[in-house]
Amino acid sequence: MSIELKHVNYVYSQGTAFQHTALQDVSLKIQDHEFVALVGHTGCGKSTLVQHLNGLLKPTSGQVLINGEDIHGEHTNRKALRQRVGLVFQYPEYQLFEESVEKDIAFGPKNMGLPEDEIHRRVIAAMEMVHLDPARLAAVNPFELSGGQMRRVAIAGILAMQPEILVMDEPAAGLDPQGRDAILGIIRDLHQTGTTIIMVSHAMDDIADLATRIVVMNHGQIAMDGTPREVFCRADVMREAGLEITEAARLAGTLRERGLPVPEDIYTQEEIRDAILRLWKEKVHAQ
Numbered sequence: 001m002s003i004e005l006k007h008v009n010y011v012y013s014q015g016t017a018f019q020h021t022a023l024q025d026v027s028l029k030i031q032d033h034e035f036v037a038l039v040g041h042t043g044c045g046k047s048t049l050v051q052h053l054n055g056l057l058k059p060t061s062g063q064v065l066i067n068g069e070d071i072h073g074e075h076t077n078r079k080a081l082r083q084r085v086g087l088v089f090q091y092p093e094y095q096l097f098e099e100s101v102e103k104d105i106a107f108g109p110k111n112m113g114l115p116e117d118e119i120h121r122r123v124i125a126a127m128e129m130v131h132l133d134p135a136r137l138a139a140v141n142p143f144e145l146s147g148g149q150m151r152r153v154a155i156a157g158i159l160a161m162q163p164e165i166l167v168m169d170e171p172a173a174g175l176d177p178q179g180r181d182a183i184l185g186i187i188r189d190l191h192q193t194g195t196t197i198i199m200v201s202h203a204m205d206d207i208a209d210l211a212t213r214i215v216v217m218n219h220g221q222i223a224m225d226g227t228p229r230e231v232f233c234r235a236d237v238m239r240e241a242g243l244e245i246t247e248a249a250r251l252a253g254t255l256r257e258r259g260l261p262v263p264e265d266i267y268t269q270e271e272i273r274d275a276i277l278r279l280w281k282e283k284v285h286a287q
């Protein structure tokens with residue numbers, strides 16, 4: 001299922017003193033099985049953009065197309081669409097409200113009008129996907145869980161609707177390293193089992209590790225769109241957008257500035273480690 005933004009503009013509070021253009025001529029096409037990371041400085045429009053992907057926000061002008069069909073077209077079933085494109089908000093655990101984990105996760109499938117046994121099956125499967133033990137935790141009040149576990153319950157609630165595309169707004173923000181690793185591991189698994197992922201993130205090293213494509217935003221526009229290798233080699237564009245590159249790419253740049261022959265396109269820890277080892281061996285052999 002492809003999803004496409006075509007010349008999308010979005011203006012908040014149009015016609016008032018608070019008018020603010022959050023998206024400016026944004027065009028973007030995402031194909032099946034991609035893992036797209038959306039990055040950019042605070043306030044550049046990332047959350048506004050992702051809320052267009054499942055029709056929560058309607059472009060002020062321009063179009064959002066799913067499989068070529070305008071989602072704001074007269075005949076589009078937007079409720080069905082929201083189930084196919086699952087959106088996990090920033091800090092989704094604040095939206096938990098039921099008295100048990102099971103009920104919270106069941107909320108979406110119930111709204112879809114599914115039979116009870118199917119809802120139950122989906123709740124169990126979703127809990128397993130996010131590594132929460134159904135036997136131990138289904139009946140527990142979500143507010144008794146840790147922050148990381150609560151976030152996993154919120155994600156399970158979206159997964160239980162079996163979306164084809166999963167859009168996540170800063171899914172690891174505010175978690176401790178262990179909670180963060182757990183969430184990122186789950187997202188990696190979901191991508192590997194075929195779900196298209198669109199993830200907003202500030203953590204360049206996480207993105208370098210996971211994403212197949214990076215879209216860089218700056219002041220409501222797309223500043224760059226490419227593979228992690230293409231994007232992390234452009235420290236200049238990233239800096240202009242108020243962003244860092246990966247630690248490995250930074251170190252490679254520093255070594256080049258000092259005259260060492262380190263390749264231009266290095267951005268992962270393994271690559272920089274190999275490059276340094278190579279330089280070291282050459283130096284030893286030369287002596």
Ligand SMILES: Nc1ncnc2c1ncn2[C@@H]1O[C@H](COP(=O)(O)OP(=O)(O)OP(=O)(O)O)[C@@H](O)[C@H]1O
Nearest residue numbers: 012013020022040041042043044045046047048049
């Ligand atoms: N409801 C609103 N009314 C008016 N302006 C808004 C509203 N929501 C967001 N904005 C403004 O639109 C711009 C884009 O906001 P958005 O939340 O999409 O940014 P973001 O990239 O997600 O930022 P962050 O990294 O802080 O989450 C910001 O300047 C923000 O102040």
Ligand SMILES: [Mg+2]
Nearest residue numbers: 046047048090
């Ligand atoms: Mg945001």
